[in-house]
Amino acid sequence: MNSSAAPTSHPLSVAVMGAGSVGCYFGALLARAGHSVTLIGRASHMQAINEHGLRLQTATEDIHVPMATSTSADAVAGADVVLLCVKSTDTEAAAAQIKPYLASHTQVLSLQNGVDNDQRLRQVLGNQPVAAAVVYVATAMAGLGHVRHFGRGELVIAPCPQGEAIAQQFSAAHIPTQVSVSVLAALWQKLIINCVYNALSALTQQPYGWLVAQVGVPAVMQDIANECKAVALADGVQLPANVDEAVAAIARTMPQQLSSTAQDLARAKTTEIDHLNGYVVRRGQALGIATPANRLLQVLVQLRQTASKPEQL
Missing domain, CATH: 1.10.1040.10 (N-(1-d-carboxylethyl)-l-norvaline Dehydrogenase; domain 2)
Structure with missing residues (x-):
């Protein structure tokens, strides 16, 4: 099997770097679907999630989803996919923090606002697989370890080595995802x-x-x-x-x-x-x-x- 492609039949190991509302929402859906998810974010949120699970509140449910948390960038080690969800102001700093811990095949997806974050990531990460993702979701943190979802929840990702496999896995986790050359x-x-x-x-x-x-x-x-x-x-x-x-x-x-x-x-x-x-x-x-x-x-x-x-x- 080509080590650069994640097998579609096996759960993914996913790290969410900068786990604010967007990262927490997608992380929760992936964790519910059986994927191994680690949220990396601020200590106050991570502590609340450790103690109670992530509270996911949508129009139809209000539940707690248990998942791993960390406050350290080294938690990306071993991940198949890193969802980079930091503010665009922190792109280079976050890339430098995770760079030492990324496996050669790890796919970094930029789930950020703005149009040039993938280029900025490549300048720091070199040959690491990096792809931009367009995020269509309305979320907000409503409290410590508490994410509210208000609408939508789709992703469009640029072509990348694991793109089709990721799209298949994410879509099965109720995150409609497509790969597009028009990103x-x-x-x-x-x-x-x-x-x-x-x-x-x-x-x-x-x-x-x-x-x-x-x-x-x-x-x-x-x-x-x-x-x-x-x-x-x-x-x-x-x-x-x-x-x-x-x-x-x-x-x-x-x-x-x-x-x-x-x-x-x-x-x-x-x-x-x-x-x-x-x-x-x-x-x-x-x-x-x-x-x-x-x-x-x-x-x-x-x-x-x-x-x-x-x-x-």
Whole structure:
């Protein structure tokens, strides 16, 4: 048997590096399906999960799922798959932490916001198998060791040595997963969605449904999206034809969802704004595309972020 491919009939060994709400949700589903899952995250969450199991709350159930936990990167040792779920601001640091413990065949999947995390991972991890994954899920940590699921839960992963086997195993665990050569376009579509909603939700601390109902907001959202599409086009990215509909659908399908950026600001945590609207601004500058709406949102979130941490002033 080719050692670089995980056998589809055997359970996977999965490590979740940066086990926040996304990693905990997917980890719980994989553990329930019989895979060996280790969550790696903050001590307070890991202790709660050790004591009680991970509390998984969805629209249809509220259960506790026992699984292994760790606070140390060395827990990725022996994993077939590493789900990298750290913030985009921590990509290089997390890669450097796990690098000494990865087996040659271990597939690293980036389940992160932004469009360039897989490239940044490869710069640190060298020849390690790395693939981007587009994540479509609405989750939040509702307490220590407690993840709430609000909607969706699919993954689209870039072609990689174990890609088809992983997709088969994950899909059987109720995580609909497909391998696609169009991951970059999908990542850009998700980036546009994040640029349109995340900062506005963060600055107002309001969910998506409320936002789109306010006077003037839809026009601002269109301005943001148009800038993003212009940058993508100049960057040679072939966006999906239905990108505008995909953006609009978020408010309809997740009307009560607060953005991850809003959750970060509310907790005085560092946001990913520099890898969302900020990425569009940087690529726009490099390509000669003006991005005033995205720049304004980036700066406003940065200001709120700085103001919430007065010790940095």
